Amino acid sequence: MKGGTKSPIQAVWSWVRRQPPKVKAFLAVVSGMAALVLLRFIVHDHDNLFVAAEAVHSIGICVLIYKLMKEKTCAGLSLKSQELTAIFLAVRLYCSFVMEYDIHTILDLATLGTTLWVIFMIRFKLRASFMEDKDNFALYYVLVPCVVLAVLIHPSTSHNILNRISWALCVYLEAVSVLPQLRVMQNTKIVEPFTAHYVFALGVARFLSCAHWVLQVSFQSSSRLVKPIAILSNAERCLKKMLYVLKNKVVDTRGRLLVALGYGLWPSMVLISEIVQTFILADFCYYYVKSVFGGQLVLRLPSGVV
Numbered sequence: 001m002k003g004g005t006k007s008p009i010q011a012v013w014s015w016v017r018r019q020p021p022k023v024k025a026f027l028a029v030v031s032g033m034a035a036l037v038l039l040r041f042i043v044h045d046h047d048n049l050f051v052a053a054e055a056v057h058s059i060g061i062c063v064l065i066y067k068l069m070k071e072k073t074c075a076g077l078s079l080k081s082q083e084l085t086a087i088f089l090a091v092r093l094y095c096s097f098v099m100e101y102d103i104h105t106i107l108d109l110a111t112l113g114t115t116l117w118v119i120f121m122i123r124f125k126l127r128a129s130f131m132e133d134k135d136n137f138a139l140y141y142v143l144v145p146c147v148v149l150a151v152l153i154h155p156s157t158s159h160n161i162l163n164r165i166s167w168a169l170c171v172y173l174e175a176v177s178v179l180p181q182l183r184v185m186q187n188t189k190i191v192e193p194f195t196a197h198y199v200f201a202l203g204v205a206r207f208l209s210c211a212h213w214v215l216q217v218s219f220q221s222s223s224r225l226v227k228p229i230a231i232l233s234n235a236e237r238c239l240k241k242m243l244y245v246l247k248n249k250v251v252d253t254r255g256r257l258l259v260a261l262g263y264g265l266w267p268s269m270v271l272i273s274e275i276v277q278t279f280i281l282a283d284f285c286y287y288y289v290k291s292v293f294g295g296q297l298v299l300r301l302p303s304g305v306v
Contacts, residue, residue, distance in 0.1 A: 049215070053208035054107040060201030061114040067194035073129040074122045076188060076195045080137055080180035082122065086115045088173035095167045099159060134187040137180035146172040153265045168266070175273040178202055178280060185284070191299040200288045203281035210274040 068074060089112040096105040122130055146169060154168035181199060185191050191199070291299045 049208050049212035051103060051107065053205040053212065054104065054111065056201050056205040056208065058107060058111045058114070060198045060205065061111055061118065063194055063197045063201065064118050065114060067198075068118065068121045068126060071194070072126065074126040075129045075131055076184060076192055077118075077122060077130075078135045078137070078181040078184045079119065079122045079130065079132075080135055080139055081178060081184075082115055082119050084139070084142070084173060084177035084180065086112060086119060088170045088177055089115060091166050091173070092170040095163060095170060098163055099167070131184065131188070134184045135180060136187070137183040139180070142173070142176040142179060146176065149269070153269050155266050168269075171270060171273050175277040176280075178277070182280070182284065189300065193299075196288055196291070196299045199281070200285055203278075203285040203288075206274070206277045206281055210278045213271055213274045 064077070089108055093105065093108045093112055096108060149172050150165045150169035154164040157164060159167075178199070185195075185199070288299060
């Protein structure tokens with residue numbers, strides 16, 4: 001009798017698994033919105049979400065390092081995905097050095113270093129186990145559109161045009177950098193534990209990054225629609241925000257604040273990029289959680305997933 005009793009979490013999960021796909025999609029959207037609302041009230045400084053996203057990404061890379069060192073194999077990993085990650089991290093690190101040197105610079109430097117080590121291991125030390133035939137995603141399908149978008153749509157600030165284009169390029173590349181890894185998993189259909197943990201960490205990092213930008217937009221929008229009674233307190237918060245930005249050297253030479261979203265089409269493209277990369281990994285994260293709750297060590301993906 002005791003063995004047949006389910007915990008509340010298992011009961012809810014069993015109910016969700018019995019629902020049709022449309023209901024599951026609706027529940028996923030509602031859950032995401034609820035998480036955003038919760039983060040809105042819990043996290044007072046939205047920049048902490050971005051730091052958390054980078055930290056989770058670093059944890060995912062550490063999982064890969066553990067896999068490579070312990071199992072001495074890189075089977076199931078995409079070299080192209082790691083190379084795209086190294087490119088956007090290197091570009092973002094350059095932008096961070098010339099535009100806003102802060103904690104993000106340190107995190108990006110550490111993540112770039114570990115990513116380069118993973119690339120070295122795949123290319124040279126563990127080449128024999130690399131599944132090159134499965135890693136067949138054509139990089140020019142993402143590199144060319146990202147470069148074109150960066151040239152056409154980038155932040156409207158007083159920085160050098162090359163810096164602004166570079167900033168946009170790293171945002172667009174980050175959004176699609178996981179696609180080669182998803183192609184490898186699509187080709188193999190079976191994902192071993194460490195690779196699954198790594199991709200799930202990417203999914204969590206993408207969600208936190210997306211939440212950062214969405215909450216940033218909602219915060220800025222709500223500050224424009226304040227009631228008269230709240231003007232004074234909002235002005236005080238804005239003053240504190242300005243002092244924080246000034247302290248971190250994010251003011252351009254013409255005296256305008258360089259808000260993270262900028263002007264023109266750039267804010268929309270940032271949000272679209274964040275939402276796209278979150279939804280790209282949502283399907284995989286669902287099957288990952290399903291596998292974990294089912295007690296399966298190896299994740300098996302059905303046809304059509306990712």
